[in-house]
Amino acid sequence: MGERKGIYQGMLCKILLLSAAAAVLVGCGRQEEPEVTELTFIHGWGGTVKTHSTMQEIYRAFDEENPDIVLNYQPSSDSNIAVEQANNMLAIDKMPDIVSTNGQSYYVQNAVKRGMALDLLPYIEADEAFIRSIHPSVLETWTEENGGLYTVPDALEVMGYWYNAEYFREAGIVDEKGNARPPQTWEEFREAFTKLDAWGKDRVNEPGEGRVDTCALENVQVAENLFLAVLAGKGPEGLQMAGALPDTFDTPVFRDAIREFSWIFSHSVSADSLDDAREYFREGRTAVYFNGIWECEEFKGCAAEADIAYANYPTESGESLSYISPSSGYVLFDSYDEKKKEASIRFLKYMLSEEVQLKLALETGQAPSNPNVDLAVIREEYPLLGNALEQAHAADIQIKTITSVWNSGIMETIGADIRRACMEEEALDSLISALDKGL
Incomplete structure (x- = not known):
């Protein structure tokens, strides 16, 4: 009886051992599903339909590379x-x-005031x-006085101006070799506008040609x-005034800058809109x-494409000038869930990676x-794009x-009133008074 009991116990041990081994083998053969962190993500199209499509490709690639994160x-x-x-x-x-502000900086300020925006600086450092x-x-630009950093963009705002090189050549705005030469000083810029204006009006007398205006301007632009x-x-x-909000706008240099637009508008x-000016x-x-x-x-594909070129702005001294400015970008939620914060930071790092940044440049022109x-x-x-970027960064x-340095309210006030203010001293006084009241 004791011998039979011993045999049964031995068989039971073997069965248990085999079952355990089988469980281990089955477990090794099955890949465990990763724990998923879900993130809500609000964003706009980001410009044209093509740009939106490119951005969706970039976002989907993040999903594929990070199976433990789901972007809603x-x-x-x-x-x-x-x-x-x-x-x-x-x-x-x-x-x-995650919120993509796309330059709408008021959201950054409001999220910080509410105590809901994540301070990115500790993660960056x-x-x-x-x-x-x-x-x-x-x-x-975006580091606060208290040391916090609450937004990072995936693209910079880089601005100079575009010109038609063929028109510059025909109007005689050229270097010693006859190549189109953008003006280097504002005095040369005024002379160039005068030449372009006269040349553009004379074209109507040439067979098959039509008038060309120097430029088209709308107020916000x-x-x-x-x-x-x-x-x-x-x-x-x-330069100092353009770099920070002044104590007052009633300065000789500000008044001179406003008056400068009288000749710009005259040429x-x-x-009615930026779209019209572009077209x-x-x-x-x-x-x-x-x-x-x-x-x-x-x-791309427009009538003037082959002749379009980029230039930095001139200055009175002859130095070149460009806008290179970081608008507000992504703002992350300071969640109580550490996994959500970690996942959001991973997304931001991904958007700033060289691979993604190069794709953004080549496919969206950013x-x-x-x-x-x-x-x-x-x-x-x-x-x-590459030539424009290199020129701008070399300014x-x-x-x-x-x-970025003043605010959108000041920009809108200037845009609305500058046409009268550059021509009438009374209107200029009123503009300055309105701007100073907003300080």
Whole structure:
């Protein structure tokens, strides 16, 4: 009896051992599903349908590379609407895990005031590769007085102006070899506008040719893309004023900058919108167009494409000047869930990676925010964009956009009143008074 019991016990042990081994083998053969962290992500289309499609490819690639993270997208065809939606959530103490502000900086301020925006600086400073991917101007512009950093863009705003090189040559704005030569001083710029104006009007007398205007301007474009370039180009006082919100706008250099637009407007036609100003240039109906480097995407396939070139702004001294400015970008939620914060930071690092940044440049015409992206590669594959970026970054003077150093309210006030203010002293006094009241 005891012997039989011993046999049964031995068999039971073997069965248990075999079962355990089988369980181990089955376990090894089955890959465990990763624990998934879900993130809500509000963003706009980011410009054209093509740009939106490219951005979706980039976001989907992040999903594929990070199977433990799921981005729940809440896109909008209008970036303004997307950010407004996110801003409305702040009023009820809610915030998406990731918000792409696309330059709508008011959201950053509101999220910080609510105590809901994640301070990115500790994560950046703790990661050497991460901090190398951040452009110095981002840290300079967006680091708060208390040391916090609450937004990082995936692209820079880089602006100079575009011109039709063939028109410059025909109008006699050339170097000693007969090549188109952008003006280097504002005095030369005035002379160039005079030449372009006369040449463009004379074209109507030539068979098969039509009139070409020097440029088309709409009010917001003047304030956003041109005004600070004129102000900063007037010397040290103008440059200082263009770099920070002043105590008062009632200064000689500010008044001179406003008056400067009397001759600029006299050599331009009025445009109802930026789209109209762009279309005039695309069609070859104007010789100069004031806007950023991203416009190169809009020039593909247009009538004037072969003749379009980029230039930095002139200054009174002859130094070159460009806008290189980091607008507000991504804002991350300071979640109680550490896994959500870690996942959001991983997304931000991904968007700033050199591979993604190069794709953004080549396929959407954006200026890379990561300073390590090789501009020579962009120039080789996308010459119009690459040449513009290299010129802008090589400018003697680099300034930030008016909304970065002053604010959008000041920009809108200048844009609305500058046409009268540059011609009438009483209107100029009223403009300055209105600006000073807003300080």
